[in-house]
Amino acid sequence: MQQIPMTAKGAQMLREELNHLKSVKRPQIIQAIAEAREHGDLKENAEYHAAREQQGFCEGRIQDIEAKLSVAQIIDVTKMANNGKVIFGATVALLNLDTESEITYRIVGDDEADIKNNLISVNSPIARGLIGKSLDDVVQIQTPAGVVEYEIIEVEYL
Template sequence: MQQIPMTVRGAELLRKELEQLKNVRRPEIIKAIAEAREHGDLKENAEYHAAREQQGFCEGRIQEIEGKLGAAQIIDVTAMPNNGKIIFGATVELVNVETDEEVSYRIVGDDEADIKQGLISVNSPIARGLIGKELDDSVTIKTPGGTVEFDIVGVEYI
């Protein structure tokens, strides 16, 4: 089984979602199915079929999360000495050489990625271009909008 890199925060968010699905959502769906059964004929019972469909989605997501957590390689960058090298989990401050615009990204697992929050997937072109680089390096990254040159002005393990 291939291990999936994940930050401590990402694993915690998945555990919380799993607990919510198992302890809140699953019992709600079971109750909805029981109530829908009481309405009689199941062939033409829309509430029953909708609840069964929700149950399928819920159980599928539970299995998916359990699989991801089982394959997770949880990486805690806060426990590592910061040598200025960009690694999985690092938060990177970049300056666009052309526009002087400053951006900050944290390199995370696929499930945690959210560009609006500055969380980029380790498999994204930007992250792949940054991994292994160091503080004060310049890096040229091919993005969907073209090639962009960045100066690395900060590397934090937070």
């Protein structure tokens, strides 16, 4: 099985979700099923069927998280010496050379990616164009709007 890169923070968030599902959500669903059963005929018992459906989703998510954590390669960049190189987990500030605007991205695993919070997947075109480059390098990134030139103005291992 291939390992999936994940930041330490991303792995921690998954562990917290897993713990919540197992210790809070699962018991709530079991309780809801028990209460719905007491209402009698299960064939036309909407609460029972809704709770069973919720149980299916919950158990599926638990299995999904456990599978991801079992193949996760957790990378904690805060424990690495910052040599100015863009690596998985790094936070990179870029200067768009056309517009003079700055943007900062953090390169994370697929499950952690959230463009609204400037968390980009290691498999995204921007991250692929940045990995292996260094501070002050100028990179050309293929975007939907065409090729954009960025200068790497800061690399942090946060």
